[in-house]
Amino acid sequence: MWSRMLPRRLRINTCVLACLSASAVAAVAADDPVAWSGRTSPVKPLPRGARFTVELDALIQPGWHLYSLDQPDGGPIATEITLPAGQPFSFAGAIEAPKPKTVFDPNFNMRVGFYIEKAQFRVPLEVGGEAAAGRTTLNIQTRYQCCNDKLCLPPKKVTVPISIEVHP
Numbered sequence: 001m002w003s004r005m006l007p008r009r010l011r012i013n014t015c016v017l018a019c020l021s022a023s024a025v026a027a028v029a030a031d032d033p034v035a036w037s038g039r040t041s042p043v044k045p046l047p048r049g050a051r052f053t054v055e056l057d058a059l060i061q062p063g064w065h066l067y068s069l070d071q072p073d074g075g076p077i078a079t080e081i082t083l084p085a086g087q088p089f090s091f092a093g094a095i096e097a098p099k100p101k102t103v104f105d106p107n108f109n110m111r112v113g114f115y116i117e118k119a120q121f122r123v124p125l126e127v128g129g130e131a132a133a134g135r136t137t138l139n140i141q142t143r144y145q146c147c148n149d150k151l152c153l154p155p156k157k158v159t160v161p162i163s164i165e166v167h168p
Contacts, residue, residue: 033064033146033153038162040138045165046127051092054123054162056081056140060116063148068100068113069121075108077145077155081121084139084159088131088166093124133168137161 038056046052060066071078081095098120100113123140140162145155 032156032158033061033148034066034144034158035059036142036158036160038140038160040162040164045167047167048127048129048131050127052125052127054125054138054140056121056123056142056160058115058119058121058142058144060118060146062117064146065101065114065116065148066119066144066146068115069095069097071112072110075110075112076105076114076147076152077143079142079144081123082141082143083125084141087138088128088136089125089138089164090128091124092126095124096122127164127166131166133166135163135165138164 036056036058038054040046041053041055058066067076067079069079069081083089083091098115100115100119102111102113104110105112125138138161140160141157142160143155143157146153
C-alpha cells in the first residue's frame with residue numbers, strides 16, 4: 001500500500017512546489033523592480049529664482065533592466081521624467097542621463113538602450129517666483145517600463161517626493 005501511495009504523494013508535492021514557484025515569480029513581478037529616490041544638489045535653502053539640480057536615482061533589482069530616456073520609434077517605452085502641475089518649480093535645462101547599454105533586441109527588431117543595476121539622472125530645476133518661503137515638497141514623476149529576460153511589466157508611474165527649503 002505504501003508503495004502505491006508514495007508516487008501519488010510525490011506527484012502532489014511536485015504540483016505544490018510548481019504552484020509555489022509560479023506564485024513566487026508572480027510576486028516578484030507584482031513588486032516594483034525599480035526603487036526611486038532623489039536629493040537636491042546643493043543641499044541648502046534656495047531663494048526664489050535659484051537654479052538647482054535633483055539627482056534622481058533608480059536602483060534596479062538583479063535580472064531586470066530599465067529602458068533609457070531615448071528609444072527609437074516602434075521600440076520599448078522610454079523612461080520619462082516630468083514635474084506634475086501645480087508646483088512652484090520648473091525645468092531649467094535638459095535632463096542628464098548616463099550612457100545606456102545598447103543591444104539589438106529581436107523583439108523590436110532594433111537596437112534599444114537600457115540600464116542595469118542603477119542609473120542616476122541629473123534634473124536641472126528652478127525655484128519659481130511664486131514659491132512660498134519655508135519647507136515644501138517637490139514631486140518628480142517618473143513613467144517607465146522594466147523587463148527581465150522572460151517578461152516586461154506594464155509601464156508604471158512613480159512620484160518621488162523631495163524636501164526643499166525655500167527662503168525669502
